[in-house]
Amino acid sequence: MCKLILVFTLFISINSQAFNDKMTFDQIMILKNRAAATNDLHTRKNLLERFKNLIFDRLNTIELPDLESTPDDDPRIENYRSLTEFDGYINLITLKQLGPETCEKNAVRIQASSRGNEGELPAEAKLALNILAELCQ
């Protein structure tokens, strides 16, 4: 129980600067729980593909305000922006096999594509890496 609370807290802290979409977070928890329950590569691949499709559906469902009249820093715009960026990182993940090599290759790909001006990894990339860690081990 304590471990679960710790994991949940850690998960929340990683997400604290990423998008704010409950439906997506619920799906992330489902994905991680189901991935943790199996060591089967095929099952985990299917879980990942299902998750990718869910994010895509979400991005094609969320209603946005009129972009011309809404400021760039509007929370709804920022939320959509963040979820879209996260979607890209998730779509970079390929599970050819389970193990440290897969973890490393995918992590490098995510980190490289997020590269800011020599700066910190964005929250969206950190969240994707967190999910990757559950999937590839």
Added chain:
Amino acid sequence: MKTKPLISTTYRFLGLSALTFCLVGFDQPRPEQAEFSSTSGSLVVPFSLSNDSKRTPIIEHALDQVDKINNISTLLGELNNNGTAVCEGCQKALANIRYMQCNQKNSYLEKELEEISQQGSPLMKRILNTPIRANSIIKPVCMRMSMESRFGISSKSFRSCEPGMNRTGVRTFRPCISENYFKITQNSFDLVSSCMKDFMNPTGSVNSQKLDVRAVYALINVESGFHVNATSETGAGGIGQFTSAAIADVNRNELSNLRSNLETNSSATCNHLSTEFLAGKAPMHSAKASSCERISLSKGNPVKNMLYTFAYLTNSRQNLEKVIFRNLNYVKKFNLSPEELDKVKRALMIWSHNTGTAGTWTPVKALLNTVYRKTKVTDANKFINEIQKYMQKFPASANTSRARRRETSNYFPAITNTLNQIETNAGAGSCVN
């Protein structure tokens, strides 16, 4: 890769008529050049290090093989035949190219260039001693305009590296565009492009690959004007304006593939590009303390920086393929001909040189999932223009400052506009042969 463009300058085109601006689509052929002339003539590897048409096997001392080649006239003959047979106008344009008179302030590369032509590595010597092809992949007149117009003669957006230095030295003037300097630049790009076209676009048609090279030319034109030692205030350096992060990305993600591709190329010269310029775990170190490796002639530039530029762009292209163009959910949103889809992919690849890969996919996906939620993309030019707005509205996390939103959204249009200016004023149609 995030690059910060150098301070914009006023473009001056020597001896040319007044500029005419014609905003055309990036890949549209000029009216007077409906299709590319010649066949793949300009895309062949421009010079050979071996008389033997078979690929020289890669052995530990491969360069020893090069030293055994004595029949220089055959090599030069092979080169010149390609030049004159195909593009008579190009030959004339090449003959009219004039070089600068160097002075004390701008001649700092001349001694090193002379040394390289006499005592440099085999491939660098060939690059400096081989006449420029009139039908080089990128027309020499265009290259000349790039080197002349990106920075003014009194610009100090350059640094020099003394022999033995690892970190770049003081700011200095734009190098003198002497014959040697022009030749090393033109021939290096000609060689690297011809060897890298398959790596960048392995399944592309000849025309598609030529357009890729044209796009890379246009990008480098804006980034550095093809000046080997252009250096930004942020430390981005060389032909492709590489930052430490971008160099590290190439070393980690693309170097191994790049080497493998060059070393299995059917051209021995391409094989040597790898062994001569990409040896070691990190041919170009990413640390700022090694910044001379991005700009110094003695460290294999401009060839090495050009190789890294192609490699970085290829990596971006592959990631964008994965995230968008090979993603079944997103593929369905496009209803474009293969050529038009190629145009979009090429634009995104170039854009990502400034924005980073996430910096390109984020606005593109936002556009696809909103405006194109229920319709399909049917107009490539319109789509590319729309991306510009979405770069402002939906940037990646690393590009959310006001300055970066402006910079990223203007990046590709600026490259397109500059290319159009050059192609209009060079008077030679498209810059690619």
